[in-house]
Amino acid sequence: MRRSYTQPARERRLPISVLGATGLVGQRVVSLLEGHPWLELAHVVASERHAGARYGEVVRWHVETPPPAAALDLRLEAPDFSGDLGSQLVISALPSDQARELEPRYAQAGALVFSNASAYRMDDATPLVVPEINPDHLAALASQRKQRGWRGAIITNPNCSTIGLTLALAPVQRFGLRRVLVTTFQAASGAGYPGVASLDLIDNVIPYIDGEEEKIEAETRKILGGWSGGGFDPLATRISATCARVPVRDGHLEAVSVEFERRPEPEEIISAWREFTAEPQRLGLPSAPQPTIVYRAESNRPQPIADRLTGDGMAVTIGRLRLCDVLDYKFVALSHNTIRGAAGAALLNVELAVAQGLAG
Amino acid sequence: MRRSYTQPARERRLPISVLGATGLVGQRVVSLLEGHPWLELAHVVASERHAGARYGEVVRWHVETPPPAAALDLRLEAPDFSGDLGSQLVISALPSDQARELEPRYAQAGALVFSNASAYRMDDATPLVVPEINPDHLAALASQRKQRGWRGAIITNPNCSTIGLTLALAPVQRFGLRRVLVTTFQAASGAGYPGVASLDLIDNVIPYIDGEEEKIEAETRKILGGWSGGGFDPLATRISATCARVPVRDGHLEAVSVEFERRPEPEEIISAWREFTAEPQRLGLPSAPQPTIVYRAESNRPQPIADRLTGDGMAVTIGRLRLCDVLDYKFVALSHNTIRGAAGAALLNVELAVAQGLAG
Amino acid sequence: MRRSYTQPARERRLPISVLGATGLVGQRVVSLLEGHPWLELAHVVASERHAGARYGEVVRWHVETPPPAAALDLRLEAPDFSGDLGSQLVISALPSDQARELEPRYAQAGALVFSNASAYRMDDATPLVVPEINPDHLAALASQRKQRGWRGAIITNPNCSTIGLTLALAPVQRFGLRRVLVTTFQAASGAGYPGVASLDLIDNVIPYIDGEEEKIEAETRKILGGWSGGGFDPLATRISATCARVPVRDGHLEAVSVEFERRPEPEEIISAWREFTAEPQRLGLPSAPQPTIVYRAESNRPQPIADRLTGDGMAVTIGRLRLCDVLDYKFVALSHNTIRGAAGAALLNVELAVAQGLAG
Amino acid sequence: MRRSYTQPARERRLPISVLGATGLVGQRVVSLLEGHPWLELAHVVASERHAGARYGEVVRWHVETPPPAAALDLRLEAPDFSGDLGSQLVISALPSDQARELEPRYAQAGALVFSNASAYRMDDATPLVVPEINPDHLAALASQRKQRGWRGAIITNPNCSTIGLTLALAPVQRFGLRRVLVTTFQAASGAGYPGVASLDLIDNVIPYIDGEEEKIEAETRKILGGWSGGGFDPLATRISATCARVPVRDGHLEAVSVEFERRPEPEEIISAWREFTAEPQRLGLPSAPQPTIVYRAESNRPQPIADRLTGDGMAVTIGRLRLCDVLDYKFVALSHNTIRGAAGAALLNVELAVAQGLAG
Numbered sequence A, B, C, D: 001m002r003r004s005y006t007q008p009a010r011e012r013r014l015p016i017s018v019l020g021a022t023g024l025v026g027q028r029v030v031s032l033l034e035g036h037p038w039l040e041l042a043h044v045v046a047s048e049r050h051a052g053a054r055y056g057e058v059v060r061w062h063v064e065t066p067p068p069a070a071a072l073d074l075r076l077e078a079p080d081f082s083g084d085l086g087s088q089l090v091i092s093a094l095p096s097d098q099a100r101e102l103e104p105r106y107a108q109a110g111a112l113v114f115s116n117a118s119a120y121r122m123d124d125a126t127p128l129v130v131p132e133i134n135p136d137h138l139a140a141l142a143s144q145r146k147q148r149g150w151r152g153a154i155i156t157n158p159n160c161s162t163i164g165l166t167l168a169l170a171p172v173q174r175f176g177l178r179r180v181l182v183t184t185f186q187a188a189s190g191a192g193y194p195g196v197a198s199l200d201l202i203d204n205v206i207p208y209i210d211g212e213e214e215k216i217e218a219e220t221r222k223i224l225g226g227w228s229g230g231g232f233d234p235l236a237t238r239i240s241a242t243c244a245r246v247p248v249r250d251g252h253l254e255a256v257s258v259e260f261e262r263r264p265e266p267e268e269i270i271s272a273w274r275e276f277t278a279e280p281q282r283l284g285l286p287s288a289p290q291p292t293i294v295y296r297a298e299s300n301r302p303q304p305i306a307d308r309l310t311g312d313g314m315a316v317t318i319g320r321l322r323l324c325d326v327l328d329y330k331f332v333a334l335s336h337n338t339i340r341g342a343a344g345a346a347l348l349n350v351e352l353a354v355a356q357g358l359a360g
Helices: A024-033 A096-108 A135-148 A160-175 A212-224 A266-274 A279-283 A339-355 B024-033 B096-108 B135-148 B160-175 B212-224 B266-274 B279-283 B339-355 C024-033 C096-108 C135-148 C160-175 C212-224 C266-274 C279-283 C339-355 D024-033 D096-108 D135-148 D160-175 D212-224 D266-274 D279-283 D339-355
Strands: A014-019 A039-045 A089-092 A112-115 A153-156 A177-186 A238-245 A252-260 A293-296 A316-323 A329-335 B014-019 B039-045 B089-092 B112-115 B153-156 B177-186 B238-245 B252-260 B293-296 B316-323 B329-335 C014-019 C039-045 C089-092 C112-115 C153-156 C177-186 C238-245 C252-260 C293-296 C316-323 C329-335 D014-019 D039-045 D089-092 D112-115 D153-156 D177-186 D238-245 D252-260 D293-296 D316-323 D329-335
Touching (some): A024 A039, A024 A339, A039 A339, A089 A096, A089 A339, A096 A112, A096 A135, A096 A153, A112 A339, A135 A153, A135 A339, A160 A212, A160 A293, A160 A316, A160 A329, A177 B177, A238 B329, A252 B238, A266 A293, A266 A316, A329 B238, B014 B024, B014 B096, B024 B039, B024 B339, B039 B339, B089 B096, B135 B153, B135 B339, B160 B177, B160 B212, B160 B266, B160 B316, B160 B329, B160 B339, B266 B293, C014 C024, C024 C039, C024 C339, C039 C339, C089 C096, C089 C339, C096 C135, C112 C339, C135 C339, C160 C177, C160 C212, C160 C252, C160 C266, C160 C293, C160 C316, C160 C329, C160 C339, C177 C212, C177 D177, C212 C238, C238 D252, C238 D329, C252 D238, C266 C293, C266 C316, C279 C339, C329 D238, D014 D024, D024 D039, D024 D339, D039 D339, D089 D096, D089 D339, D096 D135, D096 D153, D112 D339, D135 D153, D160 D212, D160 D266, D160 D293, D160 D316, D160 D329, D160 D339, D177 D212, D212 D238, D266 D293, D266 D316, D279 D339
Parallel strands (some): A014 A089, A112 A153, A177 A238, A293 A316, B089 B112, B112 B153, B177 B238, B293 B316, C014 C089, C112 C153, D014 D039, D014 D089, D089 D112, D112 D153, D177 D238, D293 D316
Antiparallel strands (some): A177 A252, A252 A329, B177 B252, B316 B329, C252 C329, D252 D329, D316 D329
């Protein structure tokens, strides 16, 4: 996929670092930064042992389009937070255990860390942000800095399977979300590389992903909830998730049933989705999809193959809205797990922060 | 898969005919009849144009083990209900539109038709039977014969995605089934051959199967309901299904959430499943699995590859019983769609009828 | 995939018609024409029964990126060659049997038909053109017109599995091609839609594609051979092909062994590939890849997922050149079967003809 | 797959140990030993850290049928060659590096080691045996014992991709094998578990398997060659292999071209295959397929799904014999890589040794 940044480039693009740049999400970030009008890939950071090597020699590229030529020639750097990182934008595509250790050090040194890792998502003082839904949660950063004594900050984006659900629910949250039941059909790339063995996915489905159901349930409540000034108020909605891995490369599909407090008409729901526009669109963020949600009327959509690249992989495609005999309505949603659900999510958070004057 | 009929053969095995013998379900029936202790494949029936040809010349075999040598040499026959079929056992693996037309003619001519087609499943006078659950529904045959003036009868088995759900629910029906929500991951073979195009299933999921959700909902209510003597009393349970096709050859996996009237402990549910034994086991029907339900304690089971052949493909494997934040409990069930969900289901109905003296 | 035509648009773009516009290859043509600097999609032609309907209503879109908005609103037309089509460019993505009947009628009415069908590829008076290899074969059109009495013409492009082989061989043809043995791993999309059943490709390989081996052998000889003025002189090279279908969506991979008359060093072969540049590059044809051939030094390339979109799907990726103990050398080549192997091949032929002044 | 040992059990079955019993090949051996008439699984050996644990707790079962109940209760043992293993049969399913170290120690302690590992296959004093082809190579054991000072011995079976080729060639070796070119389509299970990542095999082919091409070429020459009394005389045939991994679970498919010294008629080749019977059949070895080679006349066979379980996975299925324009003939062969190509191969070697009185 070739990104289509149509905005003119800023006079001076802001330098950005990518932690975990050789991993599946890291390389997707590198790919999305190609031709970015506001940001310039300045540092690719990986583990100590690769420091000094060319990015192109070390990365095992899995994005479906060729790597940016400029990135291939960058030298990999070891993590470094010894100096003053005051003006540094950092996207962290680290595994959770490494993120837990390294991200606070970067934040302490002054960096603005936009993390795709799960380590701090549910932290009391760390915002978990989807720019279309809860940009106001960035207000928590003042508390975070005060509480931790950091000059920088950590801002997280949700798990790849949470993003589709929250973006589908946000526009209809006005009707009151009483209960939500979701069953996922998740792609192999969600597990990274090498991730799931081929013998587990040829002619098979694995109805279990470690920790995933808990993440969807907790993260959705936090994102759709509020920031009170002193803490996060998670939404009280009851949410139940079943997560399964299917033989698909990219694109998480989710079957969702919802019970509302004030049951709307189907047309109201579809309108709410189709008319949904939010902060990223108003701010004209370069990675913001136009629109965020595409509702398709065909009986058999969305499908991973047909819909995952909608909006350059940043939109959520929804279909099959119909009555549910157990809750009120049911529908199917799809989002690209490594773009909208990971690399693109972190990048959109960077853009939001830049547009709001937090950085640069 | 090689069947393991351990019973000694009867002195005289009953001849049986298979309608639609060359199709995916038909050939599975032919395969299951190999070495059957009670039944002998006597007639393979297909469309007029193949009449007279050897079965082996016409069938495009898709069962994973070689076709029975004896079957290959049988001559295909055109449908024939001109004479007195009084003692004839017939398994119908016809497409629904042909079943609608031909099955009543066979029944009128005296045949006992065991149909896998959907044509008459929801009919007022036709039993829809899962031998472990509602063998008593066979009592409806008296009404059927009277009402239609048939000497024979039509007995149906459920849709391939209904069977796993009903067998998982039957043992816990005693706790009262208030609401059931099911999301399916269905195999390609459920659509027959050629069925789903490979371009629709390589790296893809199709979240729609025409008519399937309605079938699961209606059939489950009928099977778990009663026969009053004058009609069927479907269960009042609210049921909601979402059906999707995944890149799997055989084995329908279902994620189920249930709300009970009297919420049991998890152990009670697991015990109910593990101890479930019913009419087919008591009667020692040759195709009855021992046990019908296998509950697995591993976190990542059932899976199509690992579990679809449990009980020679006639058992249902269940796993992941846990609390559901929306209804009471959730779990995952798996059954082989062309064995337990089609060919084996019809065959078990034949065996039940034979054991009860309806035939032979 | 989004095409990247970097050329400025001509003042007036030439109108072009697509026959078989709703098929898999036809829709790929429609997709490639989006934003084309020289050509404008003017007519989408399908069978009589769809005439008058919007393209968007009828097409079942299988390209991985959304259909061009303008195309969706075009009205489908029935085939029409009643008037004077003197200035009309036509790409035919018809099935071979329809192509056999309709293409000559279009040619007779004056159209320049660029056909992806096999119907006339091996015809005595019809050029089978790969612009990088045998643009001189277009000289055969004079004979064709004279012989058939046509004002227009038919120009064909090769079969999807021939293109990768011929482009890999053309740069090394100077060393003399004595014997060529090729085994293909062909993608599902090569069979069109619905094409191959999913039950034939999940967990399976089909080592047979009807007519394919003969096509590769004969077409390769014709393309690499000459046009004498009076007829085609096929290359005398002995070619043997084995063709198999594998569970891949797009991208035909080919394992090739070659025996030369004058055995070159490996470096000479790799240089010949890497430095290969030809007429389309010299003429700056909009769809010409730069370069046509990418040689990769990694041990495990090319692969369909990683390499099929190289050069916007118009390049051929080659790897694994090494000694062959039976012939001289062996290597692996990959090309995108519906772009370089079909839609893009026809389009490049149109561009060649336009650049050479045959049209417009 | 359920094995069908039809032989009556011996009075006393010989105890057998399996090294690497928890791996993919090891568990296949365990599965094949269920109900074996001559052999009884006595010891399951794995790495030190699992010693003492129940086999059923440690093994991650990947065979498509349930594990033998008796095996699940066996205690895993650490490798032990301290005592006198004089009468012990051992099947080694170890990785090559462990095999290199441990197998000689077992042989020194007196055990008869039947190894599936590649470590000693090409060793000067170690027979590489396919019972249908070169049972006479067992004569090399006398040299081996003398040279190494072992009381026991090591007997190897070929690589999973070699077996299909050698069994296809052996019956036609009488016509003189001048040149052989083979291209493989290999299954994921050939790489063990976890083996190949799903992201490398969904919608993809990998045209490279480390060391595989060299193994096929060298092993085939050794197996089809002779034992002179003092050393192995490999066949002088020129062999060239290209090996690729495809999205298939089990079953290696191979496209083969052959040049003969005395070119036979096609019927002679097919007869040679169909009439091929050898030592294992004559000796009535329990795992010997009847017949070893199945030639199928259909145009599109063999296929992994349809043919890999032929002869309980011990037969080789061949099809598509036709003229080759480069060598003399070409055809396609298929064998089950973890049964005939690994576990079953080792087991058949054990049976051969037992029947010849080498053991027990």
